[in-house]
Amino acid sequence: MxxxxxxxxxxxxxxxxxxxxxxxxxxxxxxxxxxxxxxxxxxxxxxxxxxxxxxxxxxxxxxxxxxxxxxxxxxxxxxxxxxxxxxxxxxxxxxxDWEAWARAKGNFTLPKGAEGLKVIVEHTSVNPNKSLHIGHLRNSCIGDALVRVLRATGHTVEVHNYVDDLGNQLADTVAGLLNVPLEGAHVRFGDYCWDIYAEINKTYAQQPEMVQKRTEILHALEEGHGNTAWIGNLVAGQIVKEHVEEMRGFGIDYDLLVWESSILKEGFWSSAFELLSQTEIFVQETEGKLAGCWILKQPADDTAPDTQEEHQKDKVLVRSNGILTYTAKDIAYHLWKFGLLEKDFSYSEFQSGLWTTGLSGQALPFGRADQVVNVIDYRQEYPQLMVKQALKALGFGVQADALHHVSYGVVSLSPASAAGLGIDTSSGKSSYAMSGRQGVGIKVTELVRLMEDMIESTRSDKNGLSSRLIATAAIRYYLLRFNLGTEIVFDFKQAMEISGNTGVYLMYAYARAQRVLSKAAAAGGGGESGGSENGVGESGVGEFGVGESGVGGVPLFPAQLEAAELALLRQLSLWQDTLYTASRELTPNTICNYAYSLASLFSNFYSACPILKGGEASITFRLWLTRSFTDTLGEALDVLGLPKPERM
CATH class of the missing domain: 3.30.1360.70 (Arginyl tRNA synthetase N-terminal domain)
Incomplete structure (x- = not known):
């Protein structure tokens, strides 16, 4: 760099x-x-x-x-x-000396250290009990951008999607399917379960004794055999399939689906329990409200963020009724992630290129990471700390330090967006939270359809990217551009604006630059004489403006750079530093900020400096600068998972 x-x-x-x-x-x-x-x-x-x-x-x-x-x-x-x-x-x-920089920039490399390091990135990890909503999508977009950033900086990355097929949410959906009659027009099973999940929670409120059904189903799911367990398997399997298909529409893929049930069936928790039992912090309480629970004992001076059951000072791993908490299974999972258990899964193909854990299959080299990155919202901060504490208590301090929690704020809806979805906004709140239990929120499929329809109805040129592709790119960028800790208030109109810090603006800037380069190539004839319409000199400008006097593909720079040219050059020179910072700090919004500034500076350059008019030396230099812009913005778009359109 x-x-x-x-x-x-x-x-x-x-x-x-x-x-x-x-x-x-x-x-x-x-x-x-x-x-x-x-x-x-x-x-x-x-x-x-x-x-x-x-x-x-x-x-x-x-x-x-x-x-x-x-x-x-x-x-x-x-x-x-x-x-x-x-x-x-x-x-x-x-x-x-910007001309010297231009000739040397191909020799700049990122700092050493990433080569050979394997990073497991876990993201999405949505409960397999209903369709995805936009809050889930922020997790997936952040996770996938981090995967791309880490790969771009030389890391070997393995992408996991953890499927909690033994949790309360799946148990609730199964309870609803077995006990709540529901009719209506539903295209997908996940959408039907969306409504079932809301209905069973209404039933719990009206008939508290029904909550016992959840406990019974949880036991059946953990035991893993019988009618209820098979129903749970079928529900989770179909919904995960739909989740994977939805994410693929956003360019998001995974290497491995890790099923929580596999952790139990393969004996991972038994091995973790044996290791933890040899420490002083893992104990079974004999009295008080936690009697019978296995807990991670906290230091006397430690304070928990809150006093809810899942965030108590003494962290429960096994409840008194024998049911494991999410954190217990997560500890076992992370011991495996770092290759610290003498056990492994069997693997079979879920879909082409996507593998899944199970009781049968083949041995594959998954796991054994040098670093682990978990993308989970801020409400899971304390359980993540418990995983770190368990690793340290077991003597795995290096691994604990290599475990990174990428925390982010939740997504709510703007009043305008909420009203557009038929949500009652008479309260006048500044934002409207989503709640799966209440059936309030916007499904990812609905969001894409709404955005696609809005774009299709307003665009004049429909020969470029499809409206659906523009919609998914606009949504993805909107969810990435905010600081991770920011709670996003999603607004449809803001996400699809063509000016300002939006994905559509970046893609327009890229397409505009490509259009200039295409005109130059056509006018210059690949180095032969070209027309004068764009100001191309009689001798042409060569391939995208590499003049005869250039060295190593870099043209001679003007003796005095225009302010817009210098500003664009300065921003171009920061790309490697920005990419490295994003990989080190795990902040994809850093790339968004850079790309927006770069696109804005190109727009200023485009307005202030006629690219295809003037003397041959000027045209040659400015075309080179335009090509440098498309190369760099193209890399940023790749990292962000956005298309690189020839035209919009």
């Missing part, structure tokens, strides 16, 4: 200066770099001289002068820095 190269050059200069001054070697120097908002203050700036004032016993301005002199003596960062200036009270401002 460019920033890493500059940082290393600054570190080496500091080391040389320290030796020259006879100062003991300075330990690790943290060289902070920033790109000033104004190009007048440099393309990169560092305050390292101010950090060194005390150890080097000199004024920051003097230290900055020494560093600048050393940088220049050592080759000005391999010739990439055109000039360096010192500004009060000790900033070092570096101005890049």
């Amino acid at each position: 460019l920033s890493e190269l500059i940082q290393e050059s600054l570190k080496q200069s500091v080391h040389t200066i320290a030796l020259t001054l006879g100062v003991p070697a300075i330990a690790e120097v943290n060289v902070a770099l920033e790109q000033p908002a104004s190009a007048d203050h440099g393309d990169y700036s560092s305050n390292i001289a101010m950090q060194l004032a005390r150890p080097l016993r000199k004024a920051p301005l003097a230290i900055a002068g020494l560093i600048v002199a050393e940088l220049e003596a050592s080759g000005s960062v391999q010739g990439l820095v055109l000039r360096t200036e010192v500004a009060g009270p000790g900033f070092i401002n570096m101005y890049l």
